[in-house]
Amino acid sequence: MNGYLQLRGISKRYGEKVAVDALDLTVPKGCLYGIIGPNGAGKTTTIRMIMNIIIPDSGDILVDGKSAPADFKNRVGYLPEERGLYRKMTLREVILYLGQLKETPRKELESRLDGWLERMDLLPYKNRKVEELSKGMQQKLQFITTLIHNPDIIILDELFSGLDPLNIELIKNVLLEVKREGRTILFSTHVMEQAEKLCDYICMIDGGRKVLDGSLNDIKSRYGKNTVHLEIDGDGEFLAGLPGVKTVTNFTNYFELILTDMTQANATLKAIADRVTITHFERVEPSLYNIFIDLAGHPRGGDGGRA
């Protein structure tokens, strides 16, 4: 696969601790690519190395086949994990300043400004100070500053943290639109369900190492042979003890079961039906969370895997 952004054998250690260990990663042009993994897996370090904010100890980072092209800083839109803007500036000033730092002419920025503010429901605040905005509004403002210069590649660290469901939907729609324009989006998240709904490609990392990568469809079909979704009336406590059930994951309103042998699914279904009423039983692709646990061999990050 010949990617737009390529990481080859990137490593970074802080003293004794290895943050990222010989990571290879290929992001194709025009896709939505998710780096997923629990907290402390090395996602932010990886992204900061791509951004050239941290210099890797070893390895290469190629953009369009070239190592550190001079104009990369202008072609990228970056939303760091820890967010903040100049509190005393007005929204307009912040957007224009950060846009001009990407060497986009002021006039061009001005012409896009109102459209973006409108779209993010921030137009009435155009000449207000950033500190007057709520946290969620500041997030949306920062999202605008990430996109105002029409970057070719957009890099978002922990994209959804601190956003309410409505704003998540709003931002998802923008991202899908950007993708349709042929631009590339790379984001990291520890919330696997969100990655699952949005990504074309994923890379799972844990403890600085790559656990798995590829297109979401490939991965799901590769690991998706023994998984069923189950909805029941009553307590699901007993499910783990049933013969033929390898693991049980309790999602908010359904269970995901991984069976030892799919040919025995009928027997398992019967055993469940003897105890409770089944409202839904479906053979599905596994969730990324279960694939991750299966591969990493541990449920790191606690319930972080399930939003």
Added chain:
Amino acid sequence: MKKFWTIFAAEYSQVVKKKSFIIGIILTPAFMVLITVLPAMLMDKGISDPESYVVIDADGRGIGAQFTASVGRYKLDSDSTLNAYKLVKLYEIPSNQPHELDSVRGILDSMLLTKGLKHYVVLMPRLEETDSILMVSKSTNFKTLSRFDRRISDILAAMRLEKSNINLSIDSVLSMTRRVEMSQVSPGGKTRDFMSMYFGALVFVMIVAMSVLGFGGILMRSIIEEKNSRVMEVLVSSVSPFQLMMGKIAGLGFANLTQVGIWILIGLVLFANRSGLNIPANVGQIIFNPVLIVFFIVYLIIAYVMYSAIFAFIGSICSTDKETQNFMFPITMSIMMPIFIMTYIVQEPESVITTVLSLIPIFTPTMMVLRVNIMAPETFSLGNPIVLEAVIGVVLSVLFTIGIVWVTGRVFRMGILMTGKRATFPEIMKWIRYK
């Protein structure tokens, strides 16, 4: 380069738009006038009322009477007919009655505290042998002290002469020993009044010190703010840390120059209208000497860049304003150093100590501005040692500044992403060595 100018413009406009900038333009010169010209005016103006004094003569040879007579010649002003000193009483106490002396002194002490008495002078017995003369004053007054000292010394000198059989009357000795007022003149013959030289120099040094501390402080706080608000990471994803640092230093520095430029302009306007404003000519000569102005501007810029780099260094290793306070003291001290030792430098502007101190780069800008002001060279001739030393100072401090900027650049790029704690010394050393 385009990004540098974007940062430059943003930093500049942010500072210039602030109310504090406008206030600074007006308030700083007002403050300067207050701390420099006002004491000079007060000292010069002298005392408007006669100072009352008492003399206790325990010597018994009439020295007290001679003393009061000669003090009586001082007038309030040269063109005034009022006496400068008012004798309240002359006590003549025989030398064999020390108890009476003590009780009189007790009364006079309380008069100093409660009544309007300013001084009393005690002439002890055989004072020409023991030099035991006391002056007790309500508050220290150098002018009166030196006048009284001179008067009594002259009387004693005359008495000694009289004893030595030269056969001159006291009055004729006194008239022969009259002292002259000496005025200091710079080469070229221009009269330099000490006060205007001293305070002129002080004004220039204060402008350098205050600009550096003021704008350096703004730089430091803005770095800490960008760190804490996490804007920093967005910024360094768009510009290189070095561009960011230099853009900020240059933007704020230009704001600083704008302010000083406005002051100079105000000064020029005042100078042009000096006849109507009653500005003494010698003040104008000192302040508008082109050599002084050129060295002042050059050293102001060097001082600003040097200390801004130091402030940027501190800003990048600290994460709160509080943490920076430990560093503020030594910085303030080193920039204000010449002011603390100014009385020495004014007297010894070319001594080895002064020269060495002024060639230590962190002291160079303010020290040289002070020395150049005191020496007041009138041409840029390198044959003049002060001009030569000032030029060497420029070279050394520029080299030092380049070094500081380099070190800060390396620490800055790492430190700006650190929040929450202050960097340790080993960490900083690692950052400097880091490729």
